[in-house]
Amino acid sequence: MTREITARQAEIEVGESGRMTVYLARPDDSAARPVVLVGSELWGLTGEVRAMVREVAELGYVAIAPDIYHRSGTEGATGMEENDANRQRGFAMIERLRREEVEADLRAALSYARDEAHGGEKAGALGFSLGGHVAFFGTSRLGLDAAAIYYPGWLTLDGIALSRPEPLLDVTAREIADGGGRVLLFWAELDHVIDAEQRRRVEEGLDAAGARFESVVYPGAKHAFFFPGREMYDKSAAEDSWTRVRELFAAELG
16 A cells, blocks of 8 residues: 655754754644654665654655754754764764763654654564664664564663663663563674674563563674675665565554
């Protein structure tokens, strides 16, 4: 079934931090629908991310992607070209991220989706790489009902992104379990960022906390396997994982 959707970019207030760009899409009707927060990769709100927001909306949800780099400038709002210079710029902006500020960003995006786009009470997250890291965090702090998380780096490491001062896994596993949301993790066997030991530690941490989760590893796949048009794209892994995402959201969000 193909739905007509409406999509727009907006600037929203985030406490005393100023204004943050978000990209939002939803079915072209007035029905209250569950909200899905979409977390982008290192490159910000690129065309790929915006297309993903629209695709999630076509499934029947209010989808919204926030620019969590907004305190560092405007590059994240427009999306950055994938090159070495922008990779360095992206990592510089990652170093400026703070848990309390990102939590405020996610809450502001969720509130905007509910107040301005008829978002319902149920909410989930979908994130890729850095966005998966952020979605993992958001699931714990916002008590989300479901999260589909692709190759989330740095959960078991300290000193990078939101894993400061301690690894993010150490402070979120119990919160995710207590929130009761269901988490679906997608990994690439040949990921150059996330090795098997990191995957094992994430799975053991969530299991020990009593979280509802499933972990799927795709043999032969590499980091960033989901989006077409890249050298790392793995059609089989991308299609299978997206089927699982649809099933997860249908079951947990409705």
